[in-house]
Amino acid sequence: MNESVILWAFALLTAPFFAGVIFKVKAFFGGRKGSPVLINYYTLFKLFKKGSVYSTSTTFIFKIGPVVSLGATATILLFLPIAGHTPVISFNGDVIFILYLFGLARFFTIAAAMDTASPFEGMGAAREAYFPIICEAAMFMILILFYRLTGDLSFSAYFAGAQPFGFWQTGGPTMFFVIIAFFIILLTENARVPVDDPATHLELTMIHEVMVLDHSGPDLGFIEMGAFLKLFFYASIVSRMILPFELGHPLLNLALFSIGVLIVYVAVGVVESVTARYRMDRVPKFVLTSFALAFFATVITLELLK
Amino acid sequence: MILEIVFLIPFFTGAAALFLPNTVGQVLLILTGAIHLILSVMVWIGQLSPMLPEFFAVTPEGLLSLLVISLLFFLISIYTISYLKLSDIRKKNIFTGSMLLFLSTMTMVTLSDHIMVMWIAIEATTLASAPLIYTNRSKASLEATWKYVLICSVGIAMALLGSVLVTVSMDVAKLDAPISFSAMTKVAGSMDPMWLKAGFVFILVGYGTKMGLAPMHTWLPDAHSEAPSPASALLSGVLLNCAYLGIFKTNKIMHAAGLADFSGPILIVFGLISMMAAATYILKQTEYKRMLAYSSIENMGIIAFGTGIGGLGAYGAMICLIHHSLIKSSLFLTSGNILLGFGSRLIDQVGDLLGRMPKTFVAFFGGFAGISGFPPFGIFIGELLIIIGAFRTGNYLEAGLFIFILCVIFAGFANNIMKISFNTTKASLRINESAGLVWPQYVLLFTSLVLCFWMPDTLYQTIIHAVNAIGGGLQ
Amino acid sequence: MNLPADTILSMALLSILFSFGSSRLPGLIKVLAFQGVVVCIVPLFLDQEMSTGGIVFTIATLAIRGFIIPGCIYLAIKKVAIGREVEPIVGFHASMLVGLLLIVGASFASHRFDIPSSSISVLLLPTAISLLGAGMFLLMARRNAIAMVLGYIMMENGIYLVGTTFSVRARHIVEFGILLDVLAGVMIMAVILQNIKQTFDDVDTARLRTLKE
Numbered sequence: 001m002n003e004s005v006i007l008w009a010f011a012l013l014t015a016p017f018f019a020g021v022i023f024k025v026k027a028f029f030g031g032r033k034g035s036p037v038l039i040n041y042y043t044l045f046k047l048f049k050k051g052s053v054y055s056t057s058t059t060f061i062f063k064i065g066p067v068v069s070l071g072a073t074a075t076i077l078l079f080l081p082i083a084g085h086t087p088v089i090s091f092n093g094d095v096i097f098i099l100y101l102f103g104l105a106r107f108f109t110i111a112a113a114m115d116t117a118s119p120f121e122g123m124g125a126a127r128e129a130y131f132p133i134i135c136e137a138a139m140f141m142i143l144i145l146f147y148r149l150t151g152d153l154s155f156s157a158y159f160a161g162a163q164p165f166g167f168w169q170t171g172g173p174t175m176f177f178v179i180i181a182f183f184i185i186l187l188t189e190n191a192r193v194p195v196d197d198p199a200t201h202l203e204l205t206m207i208h209e210v211m212v213l214d215h216s217g218p219d220l221g222f223i224e225m226g227a228f229l230k231l232f233f234y235a236s237i238v239s240r241m242i243l244p245f246e247l248g249h250p251l252l253n254l255a256l257f258s259i260g261v262l263i264v265y266v267a268v269g270v271v272e273s274v275t276a277r278y279r280m281d282r283v284p285k286f287v288l289t290s291f292a293l294a295f296f297a298t299v300i301t302l303e304l305l306k
Numbered sequence: 307m308i309l310e311i312v313f314l315i316p317f318f319t320g321a322a323a324l325f326l327p328n329t330v331g332q333v334l335l336i337l338t339g340a341i342h343l344i345l346s347v348m349v350w351i352g353q354l355s356p357m358l359p360e361f362f363a364v365t366p367e368g369l370l371s372l373l374v375i376s377l378l379f380f381l382i383s384i385y386t387i388s389y390l391k392l393s394d395i396r397k398k399n400i401f402t403g404s405m406l407l408f409l410s411t412m413t414m415v416t417l418s419d420h421i422m423v424m425w426i427a428i429e430a431t432t433l434a435s436a437p438l439i440y441t442n443r444s445k446a447s448l449e450a451t452w453k454y455v456l457i458c459s460v461g462i463a464m465a466l467l468g469s470v471l472v473t474v475s476m477d478v479a480k481l482d483a484p485i486s487f488s489a490m491t492k493v494a495g496s497m498d499p500m501w502l503k504a505g506f507v508f509i510l511v512g513y514g515t516k517m518g519l520a521p522m523h524t525w526l527p528d529a530h531s532e533a534p535s536p537a538s539a540l541l542s543g544v545l546l547n548c549a550y551l552g553i554f555k556t557n558k559i560m561h562a563a564g565l566a567d568f569s570g571p572i573l574i575v576f577g578l579i580s581m582m583a584a585a586t587y588i589l590k591q592t593e594y595k596r597m598l599a600y601s602s603i604e605n606m607g608i609i610a611f612g613t614g615i616g617g618l619g620a621y622g623a624m625i626c627l628i629h630h631s632l633i634k635s636s637l638f639l640t641s642g643n644i645l646l647g648f649g650s651r652l653i654d655q656v657g658d659l660l661g662r663m664p665k666t667f668v669a670f671f672g673g674f675a676g677i678s679g680f681p682p683f684g685i686f687i688g689e690l691l692i693i694i695g696a697f698r699t700g701n702y703l704e705a706g707l708f709i710f711i712l713c714v715i716f717a718g719f720a721n722n723i724m725k726i727s728f729n730t731t732k733a734s735l736r737i738n739e740s741a742g743l744v745w746p747q748y749v750l751l752f753t754s755l756v757l758c759f760w761m762p763d764t765l766y767q768t769i770i771h772a773v774n775a776i777g778g779g780l781q
Numbered sequence: 782m783n784l785p786a787d788t789i790l791s792m793a794l795l796s797i798l799f800s801f802g803s804s805r806l807p808g809l810i811k812v813l814a815f816q817g818v819v820v821c822i823v824p825l826f827l828d829q830e831m832s833t834g835g836i837v838f839t840i841a842t843l844a845i846r847g848f849i850i851p852g853c854i855y856l857a858i859k860k861v862a863i864g865r866e867v868e869p870i871v872g873f874h875a876s877m878l879v880g881l882l883l884i885v886g887a888s889f890a891s892h893r894f895d896i897p898s899s900s901i902s903v904l905l906l907p908t909a910i911s912l913l914g915a916g917m918f919l920l921m922a923r924r925n926a927i928a929m930v931l932g933y934i935m936m937e938n939g940i941y942l943v944g945t946t947f948s949v950r951a952r953h954i955v956e957f958g959i960l961l962d963v964l965a966g967v968m969i970m971a972v973i974l975q976n977i978k979q980t981f982d983d984v985d986t987a988r989l990r991t992l993k994e
Binding site: 361420422423425426429430432433436440445446448449450451452453455456459460463466467470471474527528531532 | 926929930933937940955958959962963969973976977980981990991
């Protein structure tokens with residue numbers, strides 16, 4: 001139990017660091033030296049030291065939005081079997097619970113954005129609401145597959161211990177499709193290129209960034225932190241799938257896990273460096289690809305199981 | 307001598323004609339036609355034996371088709387020489403070369419016994435005849451060629467699947483026999499019925515596309531009307547028979563496997579649908595070559611119907627097959643004369659055939675009488691036998707429908723023929739009717755007529771032998 | 782379960798989805814080439830023992846299906862600068878959905894057949910059926926003439942899969958004859974395509990409508 005809590009704290013603490021890796025990779029591809037890897041910690045400190053500015057047209061919704069979304073995301077990490085260790089909390093059916101916690105976080109972010117009554121933010125909110133719907137379909141497809149493979153509905157049953165390796169044994173090559181599908185979900189849910197560009201300068205083309213334009217100070221810090229944790233959550237799942245090994249010692253496991261997470265972040269950085277953002281009408285197709293892959297993997301795997 | 311030489315000779319002369327100057331090519335055309343006819347007769351009297359008995363064999367139904375092909379090709383090649391002189395085809399050497407290659411592939415169809423070799427040969431006929439349809443190099447002919455190649459290729463791909471499924475039915479039953487039609491007919495009883503049925507359906511759809519059965523017939527009117535008349539005559543008179551051969555042989559396996567109750571109704575339905583489609587379009591037809599093309603669809607429908615009825619009907623279908631080839635090719639050749647003379651494919655722009663082209667008129671009207679089933683001609687006998695066969699087997703409704711459609715088609719056909727023959731027209735005539743342009747048709751019609759009154763006993767025996775396997779015969 | 786074969790077959794299935802989703806002809810041709818290669822190497826993993834002739838034949842098939850046939854079409858596009866869009870009648874999202882349903886349907890259908898091959902590889906029959914269906918779908922749901930030819934090639938791939946794996950009886954020489962026929966067919970289609978492009982200035986089949994009743 002203690003170990004689980006320590007690992008949870010590890011996740012909270014290192015998430016900003018991993019996100020900094022993406023900057024480094026992009027800087028490397030751009031031929032620049034780039035910001036330090038710990039840049040996100042500095043940013044967070046800076047933001048927490050500042051005060052917040054609230055528009056007079058906003059209500060309390062605008063204030064609780066960031067808090068709720070950070071709280072929800074941090075709670076989600078409690079269910080995540082980090083480094084293959086059993087999570088702090090786990091019950092049968094928690095996968096659904098987690099998906100809806102994400103939904104809750106998103107709802108409050110969207111509500112806060114709508115609360116500003118800014119047309120740009122409304123537009124971003126609409127997009128933020130639209131794309132994850134397709135993602136959710138893909139996500140559920142993957143869950144159905146995992147459920148068929150394990151007969152369980154909890155993350156600890158899927159990713160703790162030696163289980164991910166079991167997926168590879170039964171599912172075989174189809175796990176590649178699942179990983180790619182999951183990676184696409186990761187890119188979409190976390191507003192990364194090619195779905196959304198976190199570094200863009202034009203509000204019209206933004207999705208996630210435009211919704212948080214009016215937040216400042218600690219509120220923005222909460223939002224950033226929530227984004228780091230969310231990315232970490234998806235990255236750790238992919239990490240467990242690509243390196244599904246159980247090494248016997250918790251520290252070794254943690255090291256392997258961290259390597260996996262690093263690989264995912266580097267991959268995100270590489271994708272951001274080598275691809276351009278899709279036109280807005282092409283995004284659904286991209287996200288649908290992930291659904292198709294997940295569906296496909298499910299069909300094939302169930303076929304193989306028979 | 308080896309049997310394979312029958313299709314190897316046209317293959318090589320055809321390949322040569324593609325590159326030789328046109329005059330040499332035309333000599334080759336006639337020469338090959340004559341040699342082919344001689345060789346076919348030698349096959350008939352059993353002089354040739356296959357070098358690869360696994361793939362090729364002489365079967366009664368193949369023999370019938372081979373003879374028809376050979377005779378038709380020889381006459382058509384004579385016509386072609388006269389036709390080429392008058393027409394404005396640009397690359398004549400490609401035309402003659404493709405004709406010969408086409409002959410080669412069709413001969414291969416008639417002689418092939420192996421189910422896959424048969425497929426290869428039938429697909430090769432599509433490829434060899436595509437340049438023939440594109441001869442005029444117009445927009446319309448391009449479209450017709452595209453439709454022909456694509457629809458037939460896709461259709462025949464279905465037949466390939468069907469052929470594979472037939473072999474699967476042997477695998478499933480753990481039979482160890484060569485996959486030639488003759489061997490499979492022998493062991494058909496112990497083949498797996500489900501896969502065999504599936505295979506038959508796919509083969510019927512596939513080769514049915516090539517044969518022009520509705521609703522897969524859409525390429526046929528386009529291709530037949532856009533091709534130059536000698537090519538149309540070959541397509542309609544012979545190519546359709548080749549495709550039918552594939553269906554017939556598979557049907558034989560079905561009969562041997564005791565699945566005639568399955569294959570018969572399907573053939574009957576396809577036959578009736580084809581006839582209905584043809585009737586609908588013939589009534590409102592504005593182009594005479596298209597009308598003839600639809601008439602081919604009708605006749606293929608009749609043949610499929612007769613084959614499906616079995617017994618007396620199958621014998622009738624065989625008669626129809628032979629006579630349709632003879633008469634329809636003569637009609638297409640005649641339509642070539644009309645096209646050369648009037649320069650239009652539209653029925654409205656053509657007229658007074660009786661006064662202006664009397665020799666052509668005789669061939670045309672004779673062909674019309676034959677194809678629409680006037681009594682002395684073979685089609686009449688064939689259709690009569692099919693109807694009797696249908697009544698004997700208790701298919702009253704189908705037989706009634708059959709007769710009704712025949713009447714409708716006759717009405718539509720007669721209407722258009724009368725217009726062409728007797729209407730007044732302002733068009734000026736461009737050709738005179740040389741012997742080469744009319745005598746081939748006369749010979750074809752005369753052959754058809756003779757066969758009605760006097761059929762050589764060997765021919766009769768061959769037909770009986772061919773339809774025996776599907777319960778055919780005169781009894 | 783035959784893992785290598787199933788892996789390869791699932792690649793073939795995946796290529797169906799990609800072909801349905803690709804809107805550009807060069808991409809579609811590449812997918813088809815990939816599919817040709819994948820389909821051709823399947824027999825290598827199915828047969829217990831393979832004769833020298835069999836291996837030579839497989840390599841020849843691979844060269845023709847994987848490289849020469851797609852190459853022909855590719856050259857046809859290059860030569861006459863044919864438009865690169867595939868002009869779908871059914872949109873890409875719907876196509877993708879159809880593709881998924883097709884795969885599900887195919888695997889459902891293949892369960893109803895009891896054939897000896899299912900012991901060799903479970904994905905074999907579903908893949909073959911899906912390829913056939915997908916080829917048909919491309920033929921019907923794309924107006925671009927080249928996409929239709931590619932649909933035909935896909936169907937042929939499916940039939941090849943059924944053929945090589947089910948009937949060991951067919952001799953290689955016969956198989957090779959079939960392959961040559963397909964190759965010649967595709968070449969003729971490529972020539973016709975070039976002519977269509979020159980005559981009509983487009984390969985949209987909606988323009989081919991002079992001949993109809």
